[in-house]
Every structure is written in C-alpha cells, then in structure tokens.
Amino acid sequence: MTRVNVETTVPMMEIIVVMTTMAKMTSSTMPRTPTKTPLFIHFNARSAQSPNRQDYCKEVTLRFRSASLLILVLVGATMMPALSAGAATVVKISGSVTSTITGSMPLARLTFSSSVKLKNLPELTTTPALTSSWQQIGPKEYQAVVTGRVLPSTNYVVDLPTSLRCSSRCTFNALRRHSATTNSNYAYEQQLLAQLNYLPASFTALSTPDGATSLTTGIYTWAYPRLPKSLSGLWGVGNNNVIVRGALMAFQNDHQLATTGVVDNQTWNDLIKAARSGQKNPNPYNYVTVSEASPETVQLYVGGKATFHTLANTGISVAPTPLGTFPVYERYLTQTMAGTNPDGSHYSDPGIPWISYFDGGSALHGFIRASYGWPQSLGCVEMPFTSAHTIWPHTPIGTLVTVETA
Numbered sequence: 001m002t003r004v005n006v007e008t009t010v011p012m013m014e015i016i017v018v019m020t021t022m023a024k025m026t027s028s029t030m031p032r033t034p035t036k037t038p039l040f041i042h043f044n045a046r047s048a049q050s051p052n053r054q055d056y057c058k059e060v061t062l063r064f065r066s067a068s069l070l071i072l073v074l075v076g077a078t079m080m081p082a083l084s085a086g087a088a089t090v091v092k093i094s095g096s097v098t099s100t101i102t103g104s105m106p107l108a109r110l111t112f113s114s115s116v117k118l119k120n121l122p123e124l125t126t127t128p129a130l131t132s133s134w135q136q137i138g139p140k141e142y143q144a145v146v147t148g149r150v151l152p153s154t155n156y157v158v159d160l161p162t163s164l165r166c167s168s169r170c171t172f173n174a175l176r177r178h179s180a181t182t183n184s185n186y187a188y189e190q191q192l193l194a195q196l197n198y199l200p201a202s203f204t205a206l207s208t209p210d211g212a213t214s215l216t217t218g219i220y221t222w223a224y225p226r227l228p229k230s231l232s233g234l235w236g237v238g239n240n241n242v243i244v245r246g247a248l249m250a251f252q253n254d255h256q257l258a259t260t261g262v263v264d265n266q267t268w269n270d271l272i273k274a275a276r277s278g279q280k281n282p283n284p285y286n287y288v289t290v291s292e293a294s295p296e297t298v299q300l301y302v303g304g305k306a307t308f309h310t311l312a313n314t315g316i317s318v319a320p321t322p323l324g325t326f327p328v329y330e331r332y333l334t335q336t337m338a339g340t341n342p343d344g345s346h347y348s349d350p351g352i353p354w355i356s357y358f359d360g361g362s363a364l365h366g367f368i369r370a371s372y373g374w375p376q377s378l379g380c381v382e383m384p385f386t387s388a389h390t391i392w393p394h395t396p397i398g399t400l401v402t403v404e405t406a
Helices: 053-085 186-195 242-254 265-277 385-394
Strands: 002-008 014-022 036-045 089-097 108-112 132-136 141-146 155-160 163-166 170-173 176-182 201-205 218-222 286-291 297-302 305-311 324-327 330-340 346-359 362-366 381-383 400-404
Touching: 089 155, 108 155, 186 201, 186 218, 186 242, 186 265, 242 265, 242 324, 242 400, 297 385, 305 385, 324 346, 346 385, 362 385, 381 385
Parallel strands: 002 036, 286 400, 362 381
Antiparallel strands: 014 036, 089 108, 089 163, 108 141, 132 141, 155 176, 163 170, 201 218, 286 297, 297 305, 324 400, 330 346, 346 362
C-alpha cells in the first residue's frame, strides 16, 4: 500500500481517495494476474482556519487535481512494460520444397500453427535470387509460386522457414536450406546463341517477345549454304546437338568462363547479359573437315567459305583417328607430346607446334614427315608446319572438326 499525505489548512477535515493501479512489473517476467495495490491520498486538516470558505474550496480543488495527475503518471509508468513485453508473437511452420522448379508448380508450401495474414508474409529467399509471391490455399496453408525469370539448368537453394515472428513486422526464422533444380531449355539456349551469331543458323522471331531475352517462337535459317552437309545434317531445333555444344563453348571462351559446353548459372547470366547489350560473336563461324579418302586432306572454312586446303595424315589402323564431329576443347602454340606406341614402347616428342585438341588425345597439329596424305599418326591429324600454322588461328575453342572416311 502506498500512502501520500498532503497537508491543507482545511479545518477538521480528511478526504480519502482510493484507486487501484497495476503493480510495477519486473524486466524478466509478467504475472498472469496483475497485482492490485491500493493507493491512499490523505488530505489532513489542521487547526488553522481559512479566511473565507471560497479560498478553502479553491485550495482543495487545486490540490485534488495535483494528486490526480500524480496517479495518472504512476498508472502509465506501471503499464508501459506490460504493453511492450506482449507485442511479439511466434508461429510455428512446417513445409516442403519442390525438387524441380517449373512455372506451373509451386516452389514451396507452408502450414502454420495458427492463421496469419497473407500480406504479412515475407518473401521466400533463394540463391540465386528467384522472385516469388504467396498464395493462400487453406485456413493455415500457403504456397510460394514463381513470378520471375527462372534460369534453366540451374541449382537453386531455398531457405525454408520453421517459424514466423511478428512484432512491428514479420520475419522468417530458423531457416533450413533445401536444393531445387531447373530443367535444361535447349530451345532457349539455341535462340540466344543464334541471336549472338554463335550458330551457323539465324533466328527470326514469329511473335513479339516480352523482351530482348525472352523465349519466343520463331524459325531458323541455315546461314552458310556453302558449308558441307556433314555439318548441316547435324542441326536440330530444341536438342543439345554438337553444333550447340560447340557454339556454347565458343561463347564461354569469349567470356572467360569454363569451356564445358554445359550451361550453368554464370553462363546463363552472361548469355542474357550479352543478348541485352547486343554483344555478338566477334569471330566468324569457322569449320574444319578431315577426309580419310586418298589422299587424306584437311579443309578449312572461315565464315562459311572454303579458304584453305592441305594434305594431312590420320591415324594408323591400330591407333585410328576417331570419326565424327567434335568441338576443339584445348589449344597450344607448342607442346611436348608423349605416349605409348603400339608395340608398348614410349615416345616423347618435344616442340610439336600449332595444336588444337578436339577429342581426347586427338588433335590437329604440325608434324614433320617425309610425305603426307596417308595414315601415319597415332590418332592425331598431322600437317606440315606451314599448314598447321595457317589453320591454327582459325580454330579457337568450340570450332567443330569433322573426321570422315570420304
């Protein structure tokens, strides 16, 4: 009990005002039932007499107002901690994440222990960033749907929450990381590579795209009619053929990326950035054919036109040059070539110049022989030094090499 004595000159009079206030709460806990403490304010009269009754009434009124103000301050001070301590709420969450991200299926679904307002939900976070929005599908169930651009052939990490804390705003807590991937989109990849002049085919859109980097319907036109059918016969729309892989490797090489021929997140970002800025292929489209017909020859095409022809040597029967079409994946100005001969002995040839590897240990390169035009190598395509020097600058990473029997 709190007692406040206020002295007055009121003759033989005592006024007692009783009010209840909230007890002062501790900083760590809040009791379920507030403690009520009576507050007594005594106005004690003394023997002194007021000159007149009107002055007496004014003084009593003034002192009563002062005491009332004091009570209000005490009540406010004791209630503020209680109000601030009970502001935050925590809601438990259970949920799941899709294993494959598509535009038609939800990215994640969450179930809350109690109802929350849709507008209070924070955005689901992913790496790389993926724009999404929430939809309410039940009294306590919500799902996140993708609303932004999804990168094909990309692994996303989704931060799935296990609780929601709300005070002045709501935040997701206790995040658990889940992986989700996207499928390859070879049609989109081909469109971007064609727009950037990395393919031997041009792309013409049949509809107005949403932007410079949006997948749209269109037609492809073979851009180099003088190139042999050994190349054009490999072309196909919407599949990951060797022409597309070679073009992608060329793009990756130009942008200082790992020349894997496979789209990853960084490659997609650079493809889209290049398409937006109009950063097209700085090199012409080149192609090399190796014929094992007698005599064996190498033909170079630059910008779709035959520009150079030379005699060459392919692999002997026990170490043949692989047949097919392959992209150049590694190059050297000079290198020591070493390996095993068919009889089991080892060889080491230093100073081999102008090397362009296209399949395993098989490469275009210079090599000194007494003659050229028939099988003599251990799987490589050998040429005179001057011929290899002429061809090498036109076979950057991604250049296709076709080895055929005729």
